Amino acid sequence: MANHKDEPIDGPVGRKLWLRADRVLPGGGIYFSRSADMAGRGVLPGFIASAEGCRVTDADGRSYIDFLCANGPNILGYNHPEVEAAVNEQAQTLTSASLFPPTLVEVVERLVERSPGMAWGVVSKNGSEVVSLAGRVARQHTQRRLLLAFTSAYHGNDPELASSPHPGVLADLTGDVLRIPWNDGQAVEDTFREHGEQIAAVLLNPLDQNPRQKTRNANADFVAAIESGRAHYGSLLAFDDVRHGFRLHPYGSHHLLGIEPDLTTYGKALGNGHAISALLGTEALRRSARRILFTSTYMFEAPPMCAAMKTLEIYDRENVFNRISDAGTRLRTGILAAADAAGHTISYTGPDTMPTLLFEDDAEGTRQQRFAREAAELGAIFHPALNWNLSAAHGDAEIDEAIAIAAEAFKRTPGA
Numbered sequence: 061m062a063n064h065k066d067e068p069i070d071g072p073v074g075r076k077l078w079l080r081a082d083r084v085l086p087g088g089g090i091y092f093s094r095s096a097d098m099a100g101r102g103v104l105p106g107f108i109a110s111a112e113g114c115r116v117t118d119a120d121g122r123s124y125i126d127f128l129c130a131n132g133p134n135i136l137g138y139n140h141p142e143v144e145a146a147v148n149e150q151a152q153t154l155t156s157a158s159l160f161p162p163t164l165v166e167v168v169e170r171l172v173e174r175s176p177g178m179a180w181g182v183v184s185k186n187g188s189e190v191v192s193l194a195g196r197v198a199r200q201h202t203q204r205r206l207l208l209a210f211t212s213a214y215h216g217n218d219p220e221l222a223s224s225p226h227p228g229v230l231a232d233l234t235g236d237v238l239r240i241p242w243n244d245g246q247a248v249e250d251t252f253r254e255h256g257e258q259i260a261a262v263l264l265n266p267l268d269q270n271p272r273q274k275t276r277n278a279n280a281d282f283v284a285a286i287e288s289g290r291a292h293y294g295s296l297l298a299f300d301d302v303r304h305g306f307r308l309h310p311y312g313s314h315h316l317l318g319i320e321p322d323l324t325t326y327g328k329a330l331g332n333g334h335a336i337s338a339l340l341g342t343e344a345l346r347r348s349a350r351r352i353l354f355t356s357t358y359m360f361e362a363p364p365m366c367a368a369m370k371t372l373e374i375y376d377r378e379n380v381f382n383r384i385s386d387a388g389t390r391l392r393t394g395i396l397a398a399a400d401a402a403g404h405t406i407s408y409t410g411p412d413t414m415p416t417l418l419f420e421d422d423a424e425g426t427r428q429q430r431f432a433r434e435a436a437e438l439g440a441i442f443h444p445a446l447n448w449n450l451s452a453a454h455g456d457a458e459i460d461e462a463i464a465i466a467a468e469a470f471k472r473t474p475g476a
């Protein structure tokens with residue numbers, strides 16, 4: 061998509077980096093959410109050189125209030141002093157070893173303690189790995205073949221979980237993951253009736269939240285149909301809280317749906333920007349989990365585990381969930397008023413801590429991009445396609461500054 065401004069937002073350093081990147085990176089879908097294809101080339105700065113609190117600085121030295129939080133991770137804000145101190149202290153004594161670091165036990169204990177019903181955990185680096193592992197544990201435990209997932213739901217980069225036909229993924233490979241529409245309780249019932257004996261697990265996100273789309277909560281009939289299928293056929297519930305974990309509910313987003321998963325996964329916000337993810341499971345699944353081979357060289361790096369320990373400590377101590385909820389509500393209120401004042405009809409969708417702004421009558425996303433481009437020029441990053449993320453570093457002053465930027469960006473966006 062064109063960015064509808066002649067000049068890209070990137071300054072001379074960023075532009076040179078793009079030229080070099082185009083020579084050595086394949087581009088396109090590779091690195092999907094960060095790729096220029098997702099935001100529109102030149103709409104947002106292509107390269108972030110440093111970050112602090114809720115501000116990021118691009119390769120040309122321009123600073124922006126950021127509402128991406130690295131696509132989720134930085135829930136306490138970038139470069140949080142206590143988290144970084146814990147990471148650095150650990151890095152001075154041990155990064156990786158050939159046996160377990162003690163902090164592995166501590167971090168899994170902490171996660172299990174915070175998650176009633178869960179008895180064991182496995183730590184890895186990215187969300188994709190633990191979601192994929194959840195599917196394996198469920199299949200091993202039930203000795204069944206199928207996973208039931210929902211149309212468009214993203215569950216990471218495991219080829220089997222690709223949500224639509226993807227180049228390089230064999231159709232046969234995705235055939236054992238049934239995909240049915242979100243919030244269609246009837247489809248859930250029908251699918252269980254037809255395949256229930258073979259469904260190892262339902263793979264469920266707390267929300268249906270996809271780029272450039274309105275967020276949809278799970279409706280009560282849909283959740284009831286999943287619960288009833290699960291009870292009747294003995295299928296498991298594998299909850300994917302990688303993206304929403306810690307931003308919808310302090311102790312797991314499943315609380316919003318009133319369900320108790322058999323397996324749950326965390327990633328993104330768990331390490332405030334350090335690479336750590338986790339799968340937690342119930343006691344009943346422990347023996348099955350034990351049988352699975354799951355390892356890789358850097359899974360045992362100790363500093364990200366210390367980052368997670370410290371992040372959880374601060375998150376609980378500083379009541380971060382309430383803080384980001386309040387900041388998100390302030391942002392929503394201000395953005396809606398600013399859009400209205402400029403004569404734009406928008407929908408502001410999703411939870412306040414993870415909202416998506418959509419312009420009405422903007423099928424091509426043209427206004428969306430123009431707004432994001434204008435806001436970036438004025439010093440705020442509001443992604444034009446992906447949901448935004450709030451952090452504890454977004455104080456009232458920063459939110460008000462961002463609202464003022466949005467107000468001006470709305471005025472500069474044609475089409476009101």
Ligand SMILES: Cc1ncc(COP(=O)(O)O)c(C=O)c1O
Nearest residue numbers: 186187188214215216302303327
């Ligand atoms: C719901 C969900 N599950 C899994 C993943 C994969 O996590 P990661 O990108 O850390 O591999 C993501 C990433 O965006 C996600 O949104």
